[in-house]
Amino acid sequence: MTSIDLPEQDVPRYVRLTIELIAEITDEQALKTAALAQVKEDEYLDDEERAQSVEAIEVDPSGSLAHFIDPVALLADVPGVELTSATWESAQTEFEATEEGYDEYTVE
Numbered sequence: 001m002t003s004i005d006l007p008e009q010d011v012p013r014y015v016r017l018t019i020e021l022i023a024e025i026t027d028e029q030a031l032k033t034a035a036l037a038q039v040k041e042d043e044y045l046d047d048e049e050r051a052q053s054v055e056a057i058e059v060d061p062s063g064s065l066a067h068f069i070d071p072v073a074l075l076a077d078v079p080g081v082e083l084t085s086a087t088w089e090s091a092q093t094e095f096e097a098t099e100e101g102y103d104e105y106t107v108e
Contacts, residue, residue, distance in 0.1 A: 022093065028061045031065065039067060063090065065090045066088065
């Protein structure tokens with residue numbers, strides 16, 4: 001049975017999207033500088049959150065990348081959908097482009 005076959009009252013109201021992206025940092029200093037500027041200009045961060053963000057950026061470049069992920073913007077133009085909750089993280093990972101499944105998504 002597909003969601004199209006379900007009666008109206010049984011149609012799922014919430015959907016969990018799982019997206020995995022692997023990004024290569026090609027200029028760590030440029031990313032760090034941009035992330036620090038993003039944190040400085042973020043009007044929604046209080047002083048404690050801002051300090052934690054700056055510390056994360058200073059410690060690990062993967063922390064810098066997280067400041068550019070905006071799940072609200074990802075769904076903003078999708079009709080009939082409202083973002084209910086979002087969590088995301090960034091962490092360094094091993095990556096081998098020749099592994100099965102990655103080659104079809106590689107951007108050149």
